[in-house]
Amino acid sequence: MPIDTLNNIFPYLTYVVDRNCTASWKLDNRMGHYNIMFLYEGEARFERNDEVYIAKKGDFVFYRPNDIRKARTFPDRLMKCYAVDFLYTCVEFDKVEWKLKHCELPFKVVSTVSDPYLYSKLVDLFSSLSRLWMNNKQNNEVKSRSIFAEIIHLLLNYNECKSYSFSDARRAEEVINYLAKHYAERITLEDLSEKMQLSYSYLGSIFKKVTGKPIIEYLIHIRLYKAKELLRDGHSVSDVAYMTGFNDVFYFSKVFKKYENISPSQYRRENINK
Known part of the structure; x- marks a missing residue:
């Protein structure tokens, strides 16, 4: 099933626990709800409708309503x-x-999160969710739903992802944050690869896999987004060219028209102070 059909998931949480099992711990029940367990230490034996699974650190276990669940550590x-x-x-x-x-x-009954970045991210999110639940304050309900929805989306993306890892996604995110902060400066791929401590070709490859765009094209879109904002505020075309890192009014005008199908001067006239 495509991820986009679940983009607007609205969860209702009935129980959250950070479970530290004893040797005698076990479960034997019919599920009346959905259940996700994310293991961060040890192992356990799970059954779903008489099918047996062994889960270990880094695995998440998923049950649906009416499943017969048995488990022991x-x-x-x-x-x-x-x-x-x-x-x-x-x-x-x-x-x-x-x-x-x-x-x-x-989700399958047992799935393994082998990506270290995603594992760490999930531990942080589940830990935050557990703390909110223990506080038991009414205004925590929206926060709890939001955190759990993020967990679900991370697992969905990981479940669907074939071409890149979440470690790659983290690196791409770092590049995006850097571009968004330094778009007005001179940025070269060589400088970025040195900053990220990755080869030029590898960095460009994973960035395109994650975002669908080459780094330079992504930077252009950031600069154009900021340029339109500045033009609407009334700044001159020449000032905007330098304020957004293009540093050449003719090049800026050429790029702007290529992507926006309108010249920056015309865009400014039609949108100033809007």
Whole structure:
């Protein structure tokens, strides 16, 4: 199932726990809700409808309503995990109104998160969610839903992702943040690769896989976005060219017209102070 059908997931959390199992811990019940467990230490034996699975650190375990769930840990490698019971729906805007739509989450019973960046990110999010839940304050409900929705989206993207790792995504995110902060300066791919401590070719390759655009083209879009903002504020075309890192009014005008299908001077006239 495509990820975009679950983009507007709206979870309702019924239980959150940071579980530190004892040797006698076990589960044996029929599920009345969805459940995700994310293991950050030890191992456990899980059953779903008589199918047996072994989960270890870095795995997440998923159950659906009406599943028969059995589980126990091992005395010499006691499981520690975050567990969330939840229900959910999805909302979809149909031109004039929002409608509820149910889409099944595509997770397997046991999936492994092998990417170290994603693992660390999930531990942080689950830890924050657990602390919010323990505080048991009414105004934490929206925050809790937001954190859990982010967890679901990270797992969905990881489940679908084939061409790059979350470590690559983190590096691309660092590049994007750098470009957004330093767009007005002279930026070269050589400087970026040195800053990221990656080869020029590898950095360019993973950035394009993650964003769909080469680094320089992405930088151009950032500069043009800022340029339009400055033009609307009334700055002159020549000033904007230098304020956004193009440093040449003729080159700026050429690039602006190529991507926006309008000259910067005309854009300024039509949009100033809007």
